[in-house]
Amino acid sequence: MNWSKIIVFFIFFSHINTLFSQKNDIIPTPTEQTINSGFMEIENSPKIITENNFNSAATLFKNAIKKLDLNSKKRTKNKIKFSLNEKLSEEEYILKINKDQITIEALTETGAIFGFQSLYQLMNLNLKNGVVKLQNQVIKDSPRFKYRGMHLDVGRHMYPIAFIKKYLDGLAMLKFNNFHWHLTEDQGWRIEIEKYPELNNIGSYRDSTLIGHYSDKPWQFDKTRYGGFYTKKEIKEVVRYAEERGINVIPEIEMPGHSQAAVSSYPELGCTGEQVGVAPLWGVFKEIYCSKNETFDFLEEIIDEVAELFPGKYIHIGGDEAPKTNWKACGNCQNIINREELKDEHELQNYFITRMEKYINSKGKQIIGWDEILEGGLAPNATVMSWRGVIGGIEAAKMNHEVIMTPNATCYLDHYQAKDISNEPLAIGGYTPIEEIYNYEPIPEELDKSLHKYIIGAQGNVWTEYMKTSDHVEYMVFPRIFALSEVVWAEDRPSFNDFENKVTGMYPILDKMDINYSKHFERLEK
Ligand code: ACM
Ligand code: ZN
Numbered sequence: 001m002n003w004s005k006i007i008v009f010f011i012f013f014s015h016i017n018t019l020f021s022q023k024n025d026i027i028p029t030p031t032e033q034t035i036n037s038g039f040m041e042i043e044n045s046p047k048i049i050t051e052n053n054f055n056s057a058a059t060l061f062k063n064a065i066k067k068l069d070l071n072s073k074k075r076t077k078n079k080i081k082f083s084l085n086e087k088l089s090e091e092e093y094i095l096k097i098n099k100d101q102i103t104i105e106a107l108t109e110t111g112a113i114f115g116f117q118s119l120y121q122l123m124n125l126n127l128k129n130g131v132v133k134l135q136n137q138v139i140k141d142s143p144r145f146k147y148r149g150m151h152l153d154v155g156r157h158m159y160p161i162a163f164i165k166k167y168l169d170g171l172a173m174l175k176f177n178n179f180h181w182h183l184t185e186d187q188g189w190r191i192e193i194e195k196y197p198e199l200n201n202i203g204s205y206r207d208s209t210l211i212g213h214y215s216d217k218p219w220q221f222d223k224t225r226y227g228g229f230y231t232k233k234e235i236k237e238v239v240r241y242a243e244e245r246g247i248n249v250i251p252e253i254e255m256p257g258h259s260q261a262a263v264s265s266y267p268e269l270g271c272t273g274e275q276v277g278v279a280p281l282w283g284v285f286k287e288i289y290c291s292k293n294e295t296f297d298f299l300e301e302i303i304d305e306v307a308e309l310f311p312g313k314y315i316h317i318g319g320d321e322a323p324k325t326n327w328k329a330c331g332n333c334q335n336i337i338n339r340e341e342l343k344d345e346h347e348l349q350n351y352f353i354t355r356m357e358k359y360i361n362s363k364g365k366q367i368i369g370w371d372e373i374l375e376g377g378l379a380p381n382a383t384v385m386s387w388r389g390v391i392g393g394i395e396a397a398k399m400n401h402e403v404i405m406t407p408n409a410t411c412y413l414d415h416y417q418a419k420d421i422s423n424e425p426l427a428i429g430g431y432t433p434i435e436e437i438y439n440y441e442p443i444p445e446e447l448d449k450s451l452h453k454y455i456i457g458a459q460g461n462v463w464t465e466y467m468k469t470s471d472h473v474e475y476m477v478f479p480r481i482f483a484l485s486e487v488v489w490a491e492d493r494p495s496f497n498d499f500e501n502k503v504t505g506m507y508p509i510l511d512k513m514d515i516n517y518s519k520h521f522e523r524l525e526k
Contacts, residue, residue: 022135023125025502026118027482028175028489030141040097042123042132043071046078054082056244057104057112064120067512071130080104082112091177091246092142095119097134113246114141114175121173124509145442147404147457148488149178149250150481152473155185155261156282156464158227161234163470165241169513170478172245174485179242180316180459182252183230186260186279186287191251191309192231195301196266203265204229206278213426213466214282221280235309248312250368255299256352257322260287269295271330282465286325291352292332300359307363314383315360319353320370346376354379368404371396385459387411390444397447397454405442405458411484413476414463417520425475426466433522435496438483460484471516478510478517479503496523 024035045065050058061080078100085094085105093115094105104115118139123132150171152164159167164181171179183191189203205227211220230238242249261278263270264287270276271290279285289295306315324345327333333348342348349372357367357379368383371392378384383402386393393403405411408430415430442458460481467473482503486493493499500521510517 022133023505024122024135024137025125025505026121026139027499027502027506028485029492029494030118030139031491032138032140034138036136036138038099038136040078040099040102040134040136042078042134043130044076044078045070046076046080046102049079049081049083051082052084054084054104054106054109054112056109056246057082057106057116059244060113060116061119064116064123068123068127068132069130070132078102082106082115089142091146092140093118095137095139095141097122097137099136102134110177110246113172113244115139117173117175121506121509124512125505143175143489144491145455145457145488147178147459148176148485149180149404149406149457149459150176150477150484151180151182151406151459151461153182153185153462153464154190154230155182155188155258157468158188158190158230159470159473161230161238163473164238166470166513166515167473167477168238168242168245168247170474170481170515171247173509173513174481175246175489176481176485177246178248178250178314178459180250180252180461181238182254182316184252184254184259184261184318186258186285187282188227188229188278189261189265190229191235191253191306192229193302193305194232195305196298198265199262200229201265203261203278206261206280208280210281214428219281227278232305232309239310243311248314249310250312250314250316251306251310252316252318253299253302253306254318254320255356256289256291256295256349257284257320258318259289260285263287263289266298269298271326271333284321284323286323288322288326289352290330290332291327291336291348296355296359299356303356303360303363307360307365313364313366314368315365316368316385317353317356317360317373318370319349319373320387321372322349324349342376344376348376349373350376350379353382357382383456387461393455394444394447397451400451401454402456403454404456406461408461410436410440411458411460412463413460413480414466417476417480417518418522425472427476428463428466432480433524434480434483434520435522435524437480438486438493438496438499439524440484440487442487458484458488474516475518478515479521480518482506 080102088107093111095115096103106112189199193199208221208223239249264276264278267275276287327345371386384396385404396403414428415432416427443455
């Protein structure tokens, strides 16, 4: 063979390769992906065979196919089979793509849904001129951590139910399995409670909101009424929508702090009994629940209604940032400290949380609390969300409690994602570029190996003081959520450069989902 022939041959093959090479990258990275020769072409909806009532997965597939807008509406011999494999673990799946059949094997519906999500990415990445052409392959996949969470604060700003569903679509695509819905705040109470209607009549609305950043002094306010709440019907709709996507919804009902909206609705719940307003400003406020019996009666009745709406095992009780100023000056609170022989107001907080935990446990639920619940003693069955760094998480693990890592430096998506903020939308501060999240290791180095099992996962938090619109939420969340999905799902992450290529390769999917993503891919300074 002479050189010119070799070159022609080479050009021919590289051309063939660009013509036929399929995109096989999935985020988060699957445990095992074996690429085989041959392709499957989907020009129209394959016949769907469903075993073991994997109906949610099958419905997701059906809807995804509709949105692909394939060339032909006729059926061909292509099939997709959702099938039971009893050898797999809870969230595991096997996705097999062959010439004329796709098989998704799973033990549970959740596993089948995750298998679908991988297929969803592959189908959308390989759609051209109304035809999906998939490379034959086998994916065997299961998550590293059992808790993979994303949070959304709807107290500071709230968003339509349609957006909550869109947010869930984003979480589902990346195989997150917990949506932490932060429903009560100083600036607004967002969940309908029938027994206490003033929570919604008064507590769901503020008269005014801070203009600009908290640090812009003097403070100015917009003097515009803002608010609303999610009805029980809407909440049920969200819970069902999440469930159909393998996502559990965790409601957060803050106590004893971040409760100014509740205290403004029922001033008798505070220590002073004074009328306060729903907060127009961001921050930490001293108007917290008093520790008297009436508060527990109130909170227990709220928990009754909340527990009925959310079928999952967790109720988040907050527990963070509760100044003890009013408790120190309150006869009721001081009487409890004396009666219960407590050392101080921190132990009173522990009494408060433990008492609520007992009630929540009696309803078959478990509490999660921010790491302040470690102060003054930890409620016996609590899961701790470590946000003020990782120390709280380590301490809780040492006490044999389960821990969800969400250290603010790494997991707070309300931070800036670019160093140069001149063109960035206003944020609370901080700097958490995507690479920082990508490099995050949820198990702290200093934690003894025997305690690793207590770190059940990690979560990204989205506090919305400065996010007035859902577009802004999307900008803060995407693409950093891709990095977090790798952290909580993948055993082995590719290099950051490869990850960047994978994410940018998925921009067309985000466009199709109408997600307003940022394009920052800043490197950490080494
Ligand atoms: C928190 O960021 N206050 C949990
Ligand atoms: Zn009090």
